[in-house]
Amino acid sequence: METQNQIDYQRIARAIEFLRLNHKLQPSLEQAAEHVSLSPFHFQRMFKDWAGVTPKQFLQYLSVEYAKSILKEKQASLFDAAFETGLSGTGRLHDLFIKVEGMTPGEYKNGGEQLNINYSFAESPFGTVLVASTAKGICYMAFADEAQEDAFAHLQKAFPNARYNLFLDRIQQNALFIFTQDWSKLDEVKLHLKGTPFQLKVWETLLTVPIGGLVTYGSLAGKLQNPNASRAVGSAVGDNPVAFLIPCHRVIRSTGEIGQYHWGSGRKNAIIGWEASRAFGAI
CATH class of the missing domain: 1.10.10 (Arc Repressor Mutant, subunit A)
Incomplete structure (x- = not known):
C-alpha cells in the first residue's frame, strides 16, 4: 500500500x-x-x-538557460568552495560529510560471502528508498518504485552471497539525515563501496559538486585530469551504487539539458530543482 x-x-x-x-x-x-x-x-x-x-519559481531551475548559467558563471566558484572551505551560500555542504572507502577484494569476492548487510526502507522527498550498510558504511542506496521484494532482489544481485538482515542501523539513520539537510543531526557518513579505482575516483569527484551545482561529463573528466575520458566517466556515473548520497544527478549534458538518470529523468528533474531551490531560492 x-x-x-x-x-x-x-x-x-x-x-x-x-x-x-x-x-x-x-x-x-x-x-x-x-x-x-x-x-x-x-x-x-x-x-x-x-x-x-x-x-513557477521551481520551473526556472529546470530551464536550459538556468543550467547553462550555472555551468558557465557559477561552477568554478562552487567547486572552489567545495574544495577549499566546504561552505556555500546556504551553509555547510552535505557532501563534505561523506567519505568513501573501497571494498577489498576479499570483502566482495564470491558475491560478497564475507559481508553482513543490514538493509531497510525509508521515505524521502523523492519516494521510497532502499538503503543498505555493512559494518563500515553504506554500500547501497536506490529508489524503490517497485514492490519491496523486487527492490531487495536488485540489492541481492550486487552481493548474491552476503548475509542480509532487515534492520535499520545507526549508519543508515545517519545517512538518511541527508534528506532533511539538518546538519545538527548529521555525523560523518561513510560509504563502503565496490568499484574499480577509476570508478571510486569518479564518485569521490562527484562529491565535490555542491548542492545547487551542476557539472558536465567533460568537465568532470577534466577534474580527473583525464579530459578524453568523458565516455568512461559517463559509465562510472551510471554505475553509481548509492543514489543521492553520491550526486550523479548533478551531471548534465553540455547543452544544458538535464539528460537521463538511472532512477528516471523525471526524478532527476525533481532533485535538481529541489536542490537549486535550497541553494538559491527564497526558502
Whole structure:
C-alpha cells in the first residue's frame, strides 16, 4: 500500500513533468493543479511545502538557460568552495560529510560471502528508498518504485552471497539525515563501496559538486585530469551504487539539458530543482 508521502511525491513529480513539457505555454497555476487533480489552493500549498518555492519559481531551475548559467558563471566558484572551505551560500555542504572507502577484494569476492548487510526502507522527498550498510558504511542506496521484494532482489544481485538482515542501523539513520539537510543531526557518513579505482575516483569527484551545482561529463573528466575520458566517466556515473548520497544527478549534458538518470529523468528533474531551490531560492 502506498504511503501518503509516496502519493504526494508522485503528484509533485507529475506536476513538474507537466510544467517542464509545457513551459513555453506558461501554464497557469489552475492548469497545473487540474493536471494532478487538486484545487489550486491545495496544489500551491503542497508544492511550496515540498520545494520551498512556487511552481513557477521551481520551473526556472529546470530551464536550459538556468543550467547553462550555472555551468558557465557559477561552477568554478562552487567547486572552489567545495574544495577549499566546504561552505556555500546556504551553509555547510552535505557532501563534505561523506567519505568513501573501497571494498577489498576479499570483502566482495564470491558475491560478497564475507559481508553482513543490514538493509531497510525509508521515505524521502523523492519516494521510497532502499538503503543498505555493512559494518563500515553504506554500500547501497536506490529508489524503490517497485514492490519491496523486487527492490531487495536488485540489492541481492550486487552481493548474491552476503548475509542480509532487515534492520535499520545507526549508519543508515545517519545517512538518511541527508534528506532533511539538518546538519545538527548529521555525523560523518561513510560509504563502503565496490568499484574499480577509476570508478571510486569518479564518485569521490562527484562529491565535490555542491548542492545547487551542476557539472558536465567533460568537465568532470577534466577534474580527473583525464579530459578524453568523458565516455568512461559517463559509465562510472551510471554505475553509481548509492543514489543521492553520491550526486550523479548533478551531471548534465553540455547543452544544458538535464539528460537521463538511472532512477528516471523525471526524478532527476525533481532533485535538481529541489536542490537549486535550497541553494538559491527564497526558502
